[in-house]
Amino acid sequence: MPGIIEALLKLQEVQLEIFELRQEEVSREKRIALHRKELEKIxxxxxxxxxxxxxxxxAAALGELEVKTREQNIAKHREALKQxxxxxxxNAILTSLNTEEVDKGKCESRALELLAQSDQLRTQREEVEKERQAVLERIRLVDEALAAYRKKTAPQRQALEARRLAACExxxxxxxxxxxxxxERHEGAAMAQVVKIHPKREEYCCGGCHIKVTLEVISSLRSRDDLQFCSACGRIFYAG
Ligand SMILES: [Zn+2]
Structure with a gap:
């Protein structure tokens, strides 16, 4: 077992370097994901x-149509008035004519309101489009930076992968x-040293999460042939 522990520690060294190299990629990927969420909302x-x-x-078109209809009615009433x-x-026709005029006025102001509303909405839509383009540009830039980083670190990544494979042997x-x-759970740091807490007493803790480790685990670690794990964080123990 000590042979395996040593091999795992060497593997961890490589794995930590791989994780470190991945970090910048991960943070850019996260930023892209955030921008994409923003884009969805937009x-x-x-x-x-x-x-x-x-x-x-x-609605504005309907309003305009209504104004026209009222105008036609008014013209008809005027014609009728002459006859x-x-x-x-x-008097009856005059009353109808006046009512029609009042209604036409109402329709006109409603149509104007609707037109103003359309204009306002159009302006808002243009603003949203600008925002959308800005987010798309941000995504493009991060994407570009990510691709450049991947390209730049490709040889390093390949070398690390070769070292990882060798370490796995x-x-x-x-x-x-x-x-x-x-x-995977601990960003490459799968191994934890058991740490002696007290210089005079046989008391140990997990170097990863600091929970106390039983003496049974300590003696198994020294003598037995299977891996020992921290009961709290799950890391693989190695003796100090
Ligand atoms: Zn632990």
């Missing part, structure tokens, strides 16, 4: 505005699988 807002704008436009024979008839598959699983 797209949703743009879609909402598109619907509102379409509705406002068709009236009695005062009663004249001789380590039994189950131990490797365990190592990878624990390393």
């Amino acid at each position: 797209d949703a807002r743009a879609a909402q505005l598109d619907v509102a704008l379409r509705d406002a436009k068709s 009236t024979k009695t005062n009663k008839e004249y 001789g380590i039994p598959a189950p131990a490797l699988i365990t190592f990878d699983r624990v390393a």
Whole structure:
């Protein structure tokens, strides 16, 4: 077992370098993911505005149509007014004409309101589009930087991968699988030293998470042939 522990420690050294190299990539990937989320929100807002704008436009068109209809009615009433024979008839048509005029005025101001609303929505939509373009540009820049970083570090990554493969040699598959699983959880640091807490007493803790380690684990670590794990953080123990 000491042979395997030593081999795992060497593997961890390489693994930590790989994780370090990955960090910059990871932070850029996270930034891209955040920008994409932002973009989704912007797209949703743009879609909402598109619907509102379409509705406002068709309402404005309807409003204009109504104004025209009222104008036609007014013209008809005016024509009818000329043909009236009695005062009663004249007054009745005049009342209708006046009502129509009032309604037309209302329709006109409503149509103007709707037009103003459309303009406002259009301006908002343009602002959202600008925001969208800015986020797309940010994504493009981070993407570019990420690609450049990957290209620049490719030889380093290849060398590390070769070293990793060499470090894996001789380590039994189950131990490797365990190592990878624990390393994944602790950013490459799968191994933890057992640390003596007290100079005079046989008391130990996990060097990774500082939880106390039982003497049973310590003696197994010294004598037995299987790997010993921290019960709290799951790291693989090695003796100090
Ligand atoms: Zn631990």
